Amino acid sequence: xxxxxxxxxxxxxxxxxxxxxxxxxxxxxxxxxxxxxxxxxxxxxxxxxxxxxxxxxxxxxxxxxxxxxxxxxxxxxxxxxxxxxxxxxxxxxxxxxxxxxxxxxxxxxxxxxxxxxxxxxxxxxxxxxxxxxxxxxxxxxxxxxxxxxxxxxxxxxxxxxxxxxxxxxxxxxxxxxxxxxxxxxxxxxxxxxxxxxxxxxxxxxxxxxxxxxxxxxxxxxxxxxxxxxxxxxxxxxxxxxxxxxxxxxx
Amino acid sequence: xxxxxxxxxxxxxxxxxxxxxxxxxxxxxxxxxxxxxxxxxxxxxxxxxxxxxxxxxxxxxxxxxxxxxxxxxxxxxxxxxxxxxxxxxxxxxxxxxxxxxxxxxxxxxxxxxxxxxxxxxxxxxxxxxxxxxxxxxxxxxxxxxxxxxxxxxxxxxxxxxxxxxxxxxxxxxxxxxxxxxxxxxxxxxxxxxxxxxxxxxxxxxxxxxxxxxxxxxxxxxxxxxxxxxxxxxxxxxxxxxxxxxxxxxxxxxxxxxxx
Ligand SMILES: NC(=O)c1ccc[n+]([C@@H]2O[C@H](COP(=O)([O-])OP(=O)(O)OC[C@H]3O[C@@H](n4cnc5c(N)ncnc54)[C@H](OP(=O)(O)O)[C@@H]3O)[C@@H](O)[C@H]2O)c1
Ligand SMILES: NC(=O)c1ccc[n+]([C@@H]2O[C@H](COP(=O)([O-])OP(=O)(O)OC[C@H]3O[C@@H](n4cnc5c(N)ncnc54)[C@H](OP(=O)(O)O)[C@@H]3O)[C@@H](O)[C@H]2O)c1
Numbered sequence: 001x002x003x004x005x006x007x008x009x010x011x012x013x014x015x016x017x018x019x020x021x022x023x024x025x026x027x028x029x030x031x032x033x034x035x036x037x038x039x040x041x042x043x044x045x046x047x048x049x050x051x052x053x054x055x056x057x058x059x060x061x062x063x064x065x066x067x068x069x070x071x072x073x074x075x076x077x078x079x080x081x082x083x084x085x086x087x088x089x090x091x092x093x094x095x096x097x098x099x100x101x102x103x104x105x106x107x108x109x110x111x112x113x114x115x116x117x118x119x120x121x122x123x124x125x126x127x128x129x130x131x132x133x134x135x136x137x138x139x140x141x142x143x144x145x146x147x148x149x150x151x152x153x154x155x156x157x158x159x160x161x162x163x164x165x166x167x168x169x170x171x172x173x174x175x176x177x178x179x180x181x182x183x184x185x186x187x188x189x190x191x192x193x194x195x196x197x198x199x200x201x202x203x204x205x206x207x208x209x210x211x212x213x214x215x216x217x218x219x220x221x222x223x224x225x226x227x228x229x230x231x232x233x234x235x236x237x238x239x240x241x242x243x244x245x246x247x248x249x250x
Numbered sequence: 251x252x253x254x255x256x257x258x259x260x261x262x263x264x265x266x267x268x269x270x271x272x273x274x275x276x277x278x279x280x281x282x283x284x285x286x287x288x289x290x291x292x293x294x295x296x297x298x299x300x301x302x303x304x305x306x307x308x309x310x311x312x313x314x315x316x317x318x319x320x321x322x323x324x325x326x327x328x329x330x331x332x333x334x335x336x337x338x339x340x341x342x343x344x345x346x347x348x349x350x351x352x353x354x355x356x357x358x359x360x361x362x363x364x365x366x367x368x369x370x371x372x373x374x375x376x377x378x379x380x381x382x383x384x385x386x387x388x389x390x391x392x393x394x395x396x397x398x399x400x401x402x403x404x405x406x407x408x409x410x411x412x413x414x415x416x417x418x419x420x421x422x423x424x425x426x427x428x429x430x431x432x433x434x435x436x437x438x439x440x441x442x443x444x445x446x447x448x449x450x451x452x453x454x455x456x457x458x459x460x461x462x463x464x465x466x467x468x469x470x471x472x473x474x475x476x477x478x479x480x481x482x483x484x485x486x487x488x489x490x491x492x493x494x495x496x497x498x499x500x501x502x503x504x505x506x507x508x509x
Pocket of ligand 2: 265266267268269270271272289290291292293294296316317318319343344345346347348367393394395396436437438439440441442443444445
């Protein structure tokens with residue numbers, strides 16, 4: 001079920017957190033995996049080593065996604081390695097939570113450049129390789145904050161809302177050849193929100209507010225991405241799939 | 251548990267499993283290793299054929315005639331089916347059709363009949379299954395429709411009631427958390443007996459095909475894959491969701507898909 005044998009997939013932000021869990025899951029499903037990172041080379045190489053241990057072909061690639069030139073070179077390097085792509089997952093991202101009064105231009109731009117523009121240019125640069133792939137598919141990372149509001153971090157929320165609309169726009173534009181879907185995680189314990197889940201008061205609040213009664217783990221997100229990249233999801237496109245323990249239900 | 255049989259040793263119950271989407275769901279679960287109980291309304295021959303196919307896959311099949319539009323009937327067979335299967339890990343409600351009524355719905359019974367089939371029946375089935383699902387930390391998947399999310403005056407009562415199925419999944423997800431997950435799946439145009447008249451009419455078939463970004467009608471197996479994902483351990487943090495499996499039709503861009 002949801003076997004990915006013979007499929008080559010690039011995961012941006014594959015060195016840590018959700019992207020790391022996705023890279024490991026896709027490898028376990030039989031895919032050949034490109035593991036992208038920005039600067040934590042050791043983390044990326046650790047993911048690659050774990051994949052190699054399981055007999056999975058994998059390679060680490062560095063690039064800062066805020067720099068379109070670097071993204072172009074990243075995809076050149078990945079293409080030279082694999083010759084094609086069946087899948088792309090854009091998980092590279094950052095979070096900043098200042099209020100509208102606190103935020104300065106530099107911080108605002110950093111979030112928009114990384115989360116929104118980084119995702120867009122990665123998809124755009126991957127297109128030539130995806131078009132060479134067999135039944136290719138893209139999965140973007142939105143967030144529960146792409147459609148539900150919180151206090152602080154408006155730039156992040158705007159970027160995620162934009163990623164959802166990018167997903168829909170591109171799923172239409174790239175149809176019928178390439179499918180484009182998104183996953184929208186709720187609170188997932190990673191480095192991105194370490195301050196939050198290490199604060200016992202806030203951590204308990206999240207668990208209490210979540211109908212399934214707990215924080216998400218990166219391993220809760222990865223199987224959905226695997227499904228969306230599989231041949232069995234051939235008729236799924238333009239979907240934003242919430243993976244949030246039911247948090248927004250009320 | 252082997253990778254090829256992720257549902258080995260599990261029990262699944264499907265309403266409306268004799269034909270169409272329900273049938274594909276039954277067979278997909280059986281292929282994935284599950285024993286399956288399913289209901290039908292009247293077509294015993296089709297039901298028996300599905301049961302044989304399940305048994306040929308080496309799995310157990312439990313078949314019951316049970317009208318989803320009847321609250322007692324919808325709930326009444328669940329306990330016994332769960333006992334025969336030994337356990338219940340997933341319930342899928344797929345019973346029913348559009349009623350082929352149109353936009354003029356003169357009789358209140360036509361509204362209530364569809365409401366009973368697509369809302370009351372699924373509710374009664376899941377409620378009866380809840381104690382069993384709690385034990386296995388299982389899940390339910392309600393088959394809704396994108397008709398419940400878009401305008402569909404061609405079957406106005408059906409579309410309205412399917413919006414109710416989606417709402418039902420949300421409230422049940424909240425009510426049964428944290429042990430049991432409940433999600434809805436919203437198919438687009440799928441090739442089954444329900445849509446055969448349109449599919450067999452070349453003009454209608456083509457018009458629908460052109461409205462689907464993916465460029466083809468759905469097959470029952472496309473929907474079954476989504477159901478199996480939502481029922482799988484991999485979906486353990488997903489509840490209260492509505493998952494469209496529609497070839498992108500929900501994007502509803504009617505100005506033309508050509509560039
Ligand atoms: N965790 C959550 O609760 C949650 C919820 C909803 C959505 N998300 C989304 O999920 C995605 C992954 O988040 P996470 O929680 O896994 O975060 P994380 O653990 O902090 O990992 C972030 C990843 O992104 C990479 N990255 C950051 N900035 C980059 C840049 N400028 N260029 C290239 N790569 C960059 C990092 O590379 P290095 O290792 O080299 O630094 C790392 O691999 C993000 O899009 C996030 O918005 C997370
Ligand atoms: N096909 C589509 O394009 C489409 C799109 C969106 C949603 N759906 C939904 O998907 C579900 C299945 O549709 P389908 O296309 O597979 O239809 P189908 O091919 O006509 O099959 C309907 C199945 O439901 C059973 N059934 C009908 N009414 C019932 C009742 N009152 N009680 C118990 N069982 C009943 C039938 O049993 P018998 O064999 O005994 O008649 C049959 O097994 C429905 O909920 C439908 O609304 C379908």
